Amino acid sequence: MKTDSRIWHRPIGVIHSEHSAAEKTPIQPVYAKGCRGRAEIFPEFAGGLRDLEGFSHIYLIYHFHRAPEAKLIVKPFLQDVERGVFSTRAPCRPNPIGLSVVELVKMEGHILHVDGLDILDGTPLLDIKPYTEKFDLHDVKKNGWQDEVDETTARIRGKRGFRS
Amino acid sequence: MKTDSRIWHRPIGVIHSEHSAAEKTPIQPVYAKGCRGRAEIFPEFAGGLRDLEGFSHIYLIYHFHRAPEAKLIVKPFLQDVERGVFSTRAPCRPNPIGLSVVELVKMEGHILHVDGLDILDGTPLLDIKPYTEKFDLHDVKKNGWQDEVDETTARIRGKRGFRS
Numbered sequence: 350m351k352t353d354s355r356i357w358h359r360p361i362g363v364i365h366s367e368h369s370a371a372e373k374t375p376i377q378p379v380y381a382k383g384c385r386g387r388a389e390i391f392p393e394f395a396g397g398l399r400d401l402e403g404f405s406h407i408y409l410i411y412h413f414h415r416a417p418e419a420k421l422i423v424k425p426f427l428q429d430v431e432r433g434v435f436s437t438r439a440p441c442r443p444n445p446i447g448l449s450v451v452e453l454v455k456m457e458g459h460i461l462h463v464d465g466l467d468i469l470d471g472t473p474l475l476d477i478k479p480y481t482e483k484f485d486l487h488d489v490k491k492n493g494w495q496d497e498v499d500e501t502t503a504r505i506r507g508k509r510g511f512r513s
Numbered sequence: 514m515k516t517d518s519r520i521w522h523r524p525i526g527v528i529h530s531e532h533s534a535a536e537k538t539p540i541q542p543v544y545a546k547g548c549r550g551r552a553e554i555f556p557e558f559a560g561g562l563r564d565l566e567g568f569s570h571i572y573l574i575y576h577f578h579r580a581p582e583a584k585l586i587v588k589p590f591l592q593d594v595e596r597g598v599f600s601t602r603a604p605c606r607p608n609p610i611g612l613s614v615v616e617l618v619k620m621e622g623h624i625l626h627v628d629g630l631d632i633l634d635g636t637p638l639l640d641i642k643p644y645t646e647k648f649d650l651h652d653v654k655k656n657g658w659q660d661e662v663d664e665t666t667a668r669i670r671g672k673r674g675f676r677s
Contacts, residue, residue: 356576358608372641374541376639377648391565395608396585397595403657433563434639438648439644443558443567446574448612450651460602473520475664477599481656483529483667484541484602485649487614493567503647504677 360460360473362390366466372393376426377438378449378454378465380507385454388474395459401477402456407463410476413445421481423488427498427506436493447472450480466472517558524637526554526623530630535579537673540590540612541602542629544671552638559623564578565641566620571627571664574640575610579633591662591670600657611636614644 366386368374375381381511387493388409390398417442424430425437434442451463461477530550532538539545552561552573565571582605588594589601598606615627654664659667 354524354637356523356639358520358522360518360520361607378651379648394585397598397607398600399586400600400658403655403660404600405654405656406651408612410608410612411638412564418606421558422563433565434561436562436564436568436643438642441527441560444574444642446522446572446610446640448572448574448642450649452651461548473518475520476606476610478598478602478612479657479659480651480653482653482658483659483664484543485651486653487542487570487616487644487649489644489646489650490569491567492647493643494564494569495643495645495647498647500647512664 358475360396360475362388362474364388364409364468364472366468366470368469371469374469375467375509376507378451381465381467383464385462385464387484388461388463389463390459392459392485394465398414398456398459401479402453402455404479404481406450406480407453408478409451409468409474410451411447411468412473412475413440413447416440416472419443428494430494432473432494451474483506515612519563522639524639525533525558526538526552527659528552528632528636530636533631535633538633539631539669539673542615544632544668546631547628547631549626549628552625552627556622556623557587562620562623566617567615568643568645569613570644571617571640572644573613573615573632573638575611576637576639577604577611578637580609590636591667592658594658595616595657627631
């Protein structure tokens with residue numbers, strides 16, 4: 350395998366949110382409670398949404414289409430200390446793939462209404478997966494540098510001015 | 514945005530596991546406890562691994578390089594009932610992107626030793642993110658069709674013959 354191998358993906362839909370400015374967008378769904386929006390799935394993929402409404406939480410996997418150029422060392426939003434990019438959720442990654450777990454509020458045809466949106470308006474959606482008790486709750490023992498960030502600081506920095 | 518827009522990604526590394534046959538590979542990390550392996554990051558991206566060792570769990574995002582052709586309706590491994598693909602974690606997705614939360618056991622340079630590997634040997638790795646208490650533990654209320662699958666059945670089907 351070579352690092353110049355290319356793997357192609359295509360949008361399966363688009364995310365509509367109230368976040369138009371990157372610097373004012375909450376950095377994680379946990380800091381975006383009350384922030385609602387929609388994931389609109391293109392009609393050709395709508396058949397794959399069957400049975401999804403039964404899940405309270407879903408993963409959205411998307412393309413950070415407005416990410417700055419990739420960097421290997423970044424300052425995460427939560428802390429003014431330089432960290433390796435893979436130890437952060439920063440957008441400027443070698444592959445700018447975003448991952449958010451949002452609450453699925455309602456489905457109307459090929460439109461998913463969600464809460465906890467920390468994603469910029471117009472973001473191309475790549476995949477949806479269910480987030481479930483059986484698969485996704487892990488017994489975390491160490492949170493790396495995040496253990497140095499107290500919850501109050503995290504909430505203030507995480508919301509980045511978002512009102513809720 | 515058009516559905517024929519193309520977004521390209523490149524491997525940042527490769528996953529080495531003991532799973533060479535798809536039909537014998539556990540379907541999720543929770544059914545692959547004791548299954549160790551390595552994620553080898555290509556040297557050009559190794560600088561981004563700084564600070565990662567402090568986290569007990571990490572997301573691996575990868576390319577399902579041996580996935581069958583995409584389908585919108587699939588039978589999930591846990592149940593003999595047809596479901597919309599986005600309500601499952603099946604590999605044959607419109608964008609064959611895989612997501613696993615594994616335990617990070619040890620780092621040696623650009624090699625990550627992990628436990629809970631449910632990934633085929635030779636799989637191209639696209640991204641690594643920390644899985645943390647602050648960001649990734651959500652209050653699941655409904656698990657859709659998975660709520661119909663009892664834990665014993667899930668464990669037997671999930672392991673697919675894997676010994677642990």
